[in-house]
Amino acid sequence: METLKFFFFTVIIILAGAAIYGWHLGGKNKQQAAESENRIRRRRDFRANDMVISPQNQAGIAVDTSQRKAVLITGHSDRDVPFSNILGSEILIDNATVTSTNRGSQLTGAAVGGLLAGGVGAMIGGLSGSTTSRTGVRKVTLRIAVDDFHRPYHDIDLLDWSHSDKGILPGSTMEGALKEAVQQAELWHGRISSIIRENDAIAATPPAQDAVPTFATFEKVPQAEPPAPSAIAAVGTCSSCGKPVGDAAKFCSSCGTAVERKEPAPSPTFQACRKCTKLLSADVERCPRCGTTVPVGPAPEGDRMAEAEVSQQS
Structure with missing residues (x-):
């Protein structure tokens, strides 16, 4: 009897412990x-x-x-x-x-x-x-x-x-x-x-396609007029650093070097012998062909072949 009571008591304790856990x-x-x-x-x-x-x-x-x-x-x-x-x-x-x-x-x-x-x-x-x-x-x-x-x-x-x-x-x-x-x-x-x-x-959605070209796509887009050449570029460059200089500039804005202005060489003048009409330089006073004294003065308009001839003789 005591053994049975102990068994039941042990079972109750185990169940209670399991419930608490x-x-x-x-x-x-x-x-x-x-x-x-x-x-x-x-x-x-x-x-x-x-x-x-x-x-x-x-x-x-x-x-x-x-x-x-x-x-x-x-x-x-x-x-x-x-x-x-x-x-x-x-x-x-x-x-x-x-x-x-x-x-x-x-x-x-x-x-x-x-x-x-x-x-x-x-x-x-x-x-x-x-x-x-x-x-x-x-x-x-x-x-x-x-x-x-x-x-x-x-x-x-x-x-x-x-x-x-x-x-x-x-x-x-x-x-x-x-x-x-x-x-x-x-x-x-x-x-x-x-x-x-x-x-x-x-995943099943196809990727977006490129837009179909329309007539507007092919219309000519007006192009802007190219800018006029710079006045600086048209004048010249600095002899020291090569940078462009302006027309009225006396010194280079980059390196400070004085700007050298070269005057253009005067175009040569010609005269013609009044007797034989040979085209002569302006500084010639006597025609080498006929010996006629030639007055100094501008020559009439002549062709380029005559000018070339004068250059070869002088």
């Missing part, structure tokens, strides 16, 4: 999830429209629709992922895929909400193929696939009852927790599916 662990997990949420809310470069964080495995997701960016949360670490890098989403119940959406494909699998509408019993029967199954649901997971070679999947355990052999059975006290977990999974699966469909639409 579970309550403490659950409270600690919820506190960690709250700390992760506060960490995301405090970020200045990310404005979360909504987020979900699982107290089960401290994993979650937050979205910023204005920047088209998501944050994948794992404990105390965050991973920023642009919407364009989200490739797929699926709901797993007891590690079996129930529904999924991937880039370039349509929604596949069973409708979780349809199973849930019939109660947990209908849901378990739909998953196991038998309405008389004695095994309940142990785990509900939202899996997100991303374009990351090292970490391609991000699992959020919205419900983890793996410690139980039977899981959550119809009519049990945990039936409400199961419904809530499935509803959360379905809600976020729908949101991620919407992001994926938007990514597909963006």
